[in-house]
Amino acid sequence: METKSKNIFSSITLWWMLTVIILFIVLAFLGLFMRTEQANLLPGLQEYFYSAMTLHGIGMAGIWYVGSMAGVIYVSAKYISPSKKVQNFSYITSVLGIVVILISVVIGKFAAGWYFLYPLPFKGTWPMWSTVAFLLGITILGVSWLVWNFDYLRAVSEKYKLHHALGWQYISGKEEPVTPPFITITTTSVIACFAALISAVILIIFYFTEIGTEKMNDALLMKNLTFFFGHLIVNLSMYLGVGIVYDVFPEYTGRYWKNNRAVSIAWNFVLLLVLFAYFHHLYMDFAQPVWMQYAGQIASYTSSIPAAIMSIFGTLAIVYKSNIKWNLSSSFMFLGIMGWAIGGIGAVIDSTVAVNTVFHNTLWVPAHFHTYMIAGLVMIIMGYFFHVVLEISESNRNERTSQIILGLYLIGGYGFVMAFYMAGADSIPRRYSSYGWDVISKGPFWAEMGLFFGLLLFLAILLYFIVFFNKWKKAYHTLQ
Amino acid sequence: MQSQKLYLTIFLLIGLLIVLTFRYISRSTKNPNPEWVVKKAYKFRGILFYVQMIVLFVLLFFTFSMLPYSKSNETPNLVIPVDAMMFSFDIKYPGTDSAGTGQKPYIPVNQLIEFRVSSKDVNHDFAIYSPKGDIIAQVQAMPGYVNVLRVKFTEPGVYSALCLEYCGMAHQIMKTEMEVK
Amino acid sequence: MITGFTVILMGGVSFCYSQANGTPPPLDEDLFLYKPVPDILIDTGKTKIQLSSLWQERPLLLAYVYAECKGRCSPYLLSFSNAVNTIGGVNRDYNVLILSFDTTDNISRVRAFCRMAGIDRNQKFIIGTTNAVDLKKITNATGFWYKQIGNSNQLDHPVQITGIANGQIRRIITGDEVAAQRLNEAVQILSGYFVRSYPMSSKNILFRCFETDPETGAVKITAGAMIFFVPAMGILVIIFYLFYFKNKKTV
Numbered sequence A: 001m002e003t004k005s006k007n008i009f010s011s012i013t014l015w016w017m018l019t020v021i022i023l024f025i026v027l028a029f030l031g032l033f034m035r036t037e038q039a040n041l042l043p044g045l046q047e048y049f050y051s052a053m054t055l056h057g058i059g060m061a062g063i064w065y066v067g068s069m070a071g072v073i074y075v076s077a078k079y080i081s082p083s084k085k086v087q088n089f090s091y092i093t094s095v096l097g098i099v100v101i102l103i104s105v106v107i108g109k110f111a112a113g114w115y116f117l118y119p120l121p122f123k124g125t126w127p128m129w130s131t132v133a134f135l136l137g138i139t140i141l142g143v144s145w146l147v148w149n150f151d152y153l154r155a156v157s158e159k160y161k162l163h164h165a166l167g168w169q170y171i172s173g174k175e176e177p178v179t180p181p182f183i184t185i186t187t188t189s190v191i192a193c194f195a196a197l198i199s200a201v202i203l204i205i206f207y208f209t210e211i212g213t214e215k216m217n218d219a220l221l222m223k224n225l226t227f228f229f230g231h232l233i234v235n236l237s238m239y240l241g242v243g244i245v246y247d248v249f250p251e252y253t254g255r256y257w258k259n260n261r262a263v264s265i266a267w268n269f270v271l272l273l274v275l276f277a278y279f280h281h282l283y284m285d286f287a288q289p290v291w292m293q294y295a296g297q298i299a300s301y302t303s304s305i306p307a308a309i310m311s312i313f314g315t316l317a318i319v320y321k322s323n324i325k326w327n328l329s330s331s332f333m334f335l336g337i338m339g340w341a342i343g344g345i346g347a348v349i350d351s352t353v354a355v356n357t358v359f360h361n362t363l364w365v366p367a368h369f370h371t372y373m374i375a376g377l378v379m380i381i382m383g384y385f386f387h388v389v390l391e392i393s394e395s396n397r398n399e400r401t402s403q404i405i406l407g408l409y410l411i412g413g414y415g416f417v418m419a420f421y422m423a424g425a426d427s428i429p430r431r432y433s434s435y436g437w438d439v440i441s442k443g444p445f446w447a448e449m450g451l452f453f454g455l456l457l458f459l460a461i462l463l464y465f466i467v468f469f470n471k472w473k474k475a476y477h478t479l480q
Numbered sequence B: 001m002q003s004q005k006l007y008l009t010i011f012l013l014i015g016l017l018i019v020l021t022f023r024y025i026s027r028s029t030k031n032p033n034p035e036w037v038v039k040k041a042y043k044f045r046g047i048l049f050y051v052q053m054i055v056l057f058v059l060l061f062f063t064f065s066m067l068p069y070s071k072s073n074e075t076p077n078l079v080i081p082v083d084a085m086m087f088s089f090d091i092k093y094p095g096t097d098s099a100g101t102g103q104k105p106y107i108p109v110n111q112l113i114e115f116r117v118s119s120k121d122v123n124h125d126f127a128i129y130s131p132k133g134d135i136i137a138q139v140q141a142m143p144g145y146v147n148v149l150r151v152k153f154t155e156p157g158v159y160s161a162l163c164l165e166y167c168g169m170a171h172q173i174m175k176t177e178m179e180v181k
Numbered sequence C: 001m002i003t004g005f006t007v008i009l010m011g012g013v014s015f016c017y018s019q020a021n022g023t024p025p026p027l028d029e030d031l032f033l034y035k036p037v038p039d040i041l042i043d044t045g046k047t048k049i050q051l052s053s054l055w056q057e058r059p060l061l062l063a064y065v066y067a068e069c070k071g072r073c074s075p076y077l078l079s080f081s082n083a084v085n086t087i088g089g090v091n092r093d094y095n096v097l098i099l100s101f102d103t104t105d106n107i108s109r110v111r112a113f114c115r116m117a118g119i120d121r122n123q124k125f126i127i128g129t130t131n132a133v134d135l136k137k138i139t140n141a142t143g144f145w146y147k148q149i150g151n152s153n154q155l156d157h158p159v160q161i162t163g164i165a166n167g168q169i170r171r172i173i174t175g176d177e178v179a180a181q182r183l184n185e186a187v188q189i190l191s192g193y194f195v196r197s198y199p200m201s202s203k204n205i206l207f208r209c210f211e212t213d214p215e216t217g218a219v220k221i222t223a224g225a226m227i228f229f230v231p232a233m234g235i236l237v238i239i240f241y242l243f244y245f246k247n248k249k250t251v
């Protein structure tokens, strides 16, 4: 490939990528451990289940958020100039936050789940210090990411006016000035990200108020804040990933994704809708005003329209009869969009209040989000990371093992999530360390299936790592 | 067909459609056609947009009539307070005292039952499983709030209630049974 | 002004009382739901009526007071009567009975006490006393208690509104104040309407999430609801700062 002028974020991106992939392997291992536990194959380690679940959940949500964000920064260097210092700061503080959370979970046995629903952190079997440490870890991550997002928006603002960054000139029918869709997508996502992080900060403040005073918090208010933050951060990771695809995919297809009226409308619309979709986490809380439940279903349904019409359809259109070069990166990204679509269907079905009555907090929930994570965002980011190491190390793009990795990954990944879907349809609850009751006696069977396919998936991830790490070392030396 | 299986089938069908579409598109790159430009797909995209809008809005309209909160104002035949706590449910059948003397309480079949569900400590969830093991209704049990769930049991048998909101280290053992006859 | 001050003072006094005596655990409503209420005899001064006559046509809200109370009774009555005024419908949707739980009270003193606490004549509340035996029956059935404080003529007691329909307890509202919204929900529950959810009385909450206006049913903008606007405001501030303040000149 043609050598580009060196991207100033090459070095920090290399570190981000390596950290994310290594943590991914560790966390995926914890995931397998959970499935093993649920299949009753490891009696005796039961008590570690919920700690593993907490660490796996917060870890995965965290690394794929930073994975996408780091990817976005690397791409963005083409258009804007985020601060290098801030990148280093975010990297170091993120790692610090992770370490603090690790201490809380591993030594302090903190196990309130990744979104630590109030008031469980105060009522568990773990010591108070581990709750404080966990909240502290979250605070560090929150601050770190706030700074990161702020800097990104600053960099955008130095180059674009707000309405241009958001692509409003296209909405009003003009073609000038040109804003790449990448900028529009990431700007809307980063703005929404602020909302998520600010609500996380409020949440943490409330927790610390309760620790410091006699005051109690309203469980409903806390739950709203929790899911506003949790839902947003996970969804925005996906949008950031999609933004990357918009920008990188054309390099493979030779066709370009132009910003136009439809693209701009779609992404501005998404920014608005994604703020209200979180209501669907509270359908079974009858204390929530009914209009919010309606709004939740409407927002969840309609937010699928821009995704399907613009991003998914757009990907298909850009590939159709193109001269695309298929390799590990492009296949992963293309199939990642497919996984996003399929997971999205699972999500839309469950965001129907009437369906949620029977699917709420069953394994259907991990089923759909693991689909758009494992088969969606993770594929996109893994594909993209590979693209980046190739680019930095200036190697050629052909990789003989890629067929095997891809095949294993698909079979393992889809088999793994299928076991979740089937279990969900059998009313098997999520977040159970074991399925001991008669009414949920199909649970262990689906856990075994999940474990089997999960192992294939794990193998694929390991193979990917070997191939990736090879190129990574090369890239590292190129930079020296 | 039992509702969970119906939703699963819908999911699998749409999923299959997506897979086939992606397959078709990736196959098409075997015979690249540089003449083809993305703009040609715009018309199709427009159609797709309207189709999706219509399907979703029909579904919205249809499913909004099935909300668990908009039950009629029928007076329930029986009101049963339920307190969730780590790690059990306290079902307070009317007419029984806490000593639990007398015959075992049960729930009458085909009558409107109102559960007033609350929690004494953290968030729990009161999910009712049919004897066959399917969830038929559920509601969150939130500390500080009483959530009202109305259910009509149409078949006799032993129903279970499990906790479906993670509530701590013994969340998976939180269960109770209710006899319907 | 003066009334407000006395109310606060009395509230303070009652608070101290309850502190001094070690607050007993709040009533567990669940233990009383759907339990029958004894059909006692009420003396309203002019006539003696059966309690059942008050729940025959419509549900009944029952509050306890005693005339000598220097503590929580009067602020409580005031908040109750305000709540009733807000939701309206006395004698149409429900009856209200204020019952004295001090058997030495005579009806005119109780009346006078109610007037002083802010209940006026045209509110159509029924005010009554009853005999010792009946009092014991009704307080036991509704989970109410009282005891003398030292040698004074003051009684220590909780405050509660008991909602009765068809002779059974359907809802008991506890808490130091009666919020109109709670009362409204109670009346709906008593009338057999489906109420999806209601908060339990709890003190010490930092911010409440949602309160709905009992008249319009709309969600009121409380401190709790305001919190949802904070992230939005935060975004606006940041955007404004970056795009319009810091980088005014960009093209």
Ligand code: HEM
Pocket (backbone or CB within 6 Å): A028, A030, A031, A032, A034, A035, A053, A054, A056, A057, A058, A060, A061, A064, A113, A114, A115, A366, A370, A373, A374, A378, A429, A430, A431, A432, A454, A457
């Ligand atoms: C790679 C293989 C993976 C395996 C084997 C795996 C396995 C699991 C298992 C068994 C659970 C517990 C399910 C339950 O019973 O509730 C779980 C939960 C979860 N997983 Fe994964 N997972 C994987 C990948 C991912 C990825 C890529 C993400 C990305 C975001 C992710 C995020 C989560 C989250 C957020 C939870 C919920 C934790 C909680 O309930 O607190 N997982 N995973």
Ligand SMILES: [Cu+2]
Pocket (backbone or CB within 6 Å): B084, B085, B086, B087, B123, B124, B125, B163, B164, B165, B166, B167, B171, B174
């Ligand atoms: Cu529970």
Ligand SMILES: [Cu+2]
Pocket (backbone or CB within 6 Å): B124, B125, B163, B164, B165, B166, B167, B168, B170, B171, B172, B174
């Ligand atoms: Cu539980």
